[in-house]
Amino acid sequence: MKNPFMARAVELSIENVRTGRGGPFGAVVVKDGKIIAEGANNVTATNDPTAHAEIVAIREACRKLGAFELTGCEIYTSCEPCPMCLGAIYWARPDRIYYGNTADDAARTGFDDSHIYDEIPKDHGARKIPMEQMMRDEAIEGFRAWEKSPNKIPY
Numbered sequence: 001m002k003n004p005f006m007a008r009a010v011e012l013s014i015e016n017v018r019t020g021r022g023g024p025f026g027a028v029v030v031k032d033g034k035i036i037a038e039g040a041n042n043v044t045a046t047n048d049p050t051a052h053a054e055i056v057a058i059r060e061a062c063r064k065l066g067a068f069e070l071t072g073c074e075i076y077t078s079c080e081p082c083p084m085c086l087g088a089i090y091w092a093r094p095d096r097i098y099y100g101n102t103a104d105d106a107a108r109t110g111f112d113d114s115h116i117y118d119e120i121p122k123d124h125g126a127r128k129i130p131m132e133q134m135m136r137d138e139a140i141e142g143f144r145a146w147e148k149s150p151n152k153i154p155y
Helices: 004-019 053-065 083-092 103-108 113-121 136-148
Strands: 025-031 034-040 073-079 096-101
Touching: 004 025, 004 034, 004 073, 025 053, 025 136, 034 083, 053 073, 073 083, 073 103, 073 136, 103 113
Parallel strands: 073 096
Antiparallel strands: 025 034, 025 073
């Protein structure tokens, strides 16, 4: 069955390649049966490694709604979200995600995220990009300030 929202996400992915703006990824955010935001991969066009279709669409939807959560919304994306986009989607809290292509489909065309998943369980120092903790005593003050703040907005 053809879904108009997924069809639009797929159309955005194809248009993006045809116009040379970026990779073959498109996404739309839907609320109450209407598209409220859409995005296409703009990584190379904007020199922004975070400008994936889902991130672009989430940013636009949140701006339009004046909210940092997408409760009551659905995301339609032309491909199974990468780890970064999946994290952003979970932070945005939509009701559901629909996707077209799989991560394996993406990997076969050069968009392979498996190396990121492989890195997550490794010790921080053993990762391809090593992580090293420093200045925890100073950094923890930010969390202490948050805990005491009467103006915090939990998210």
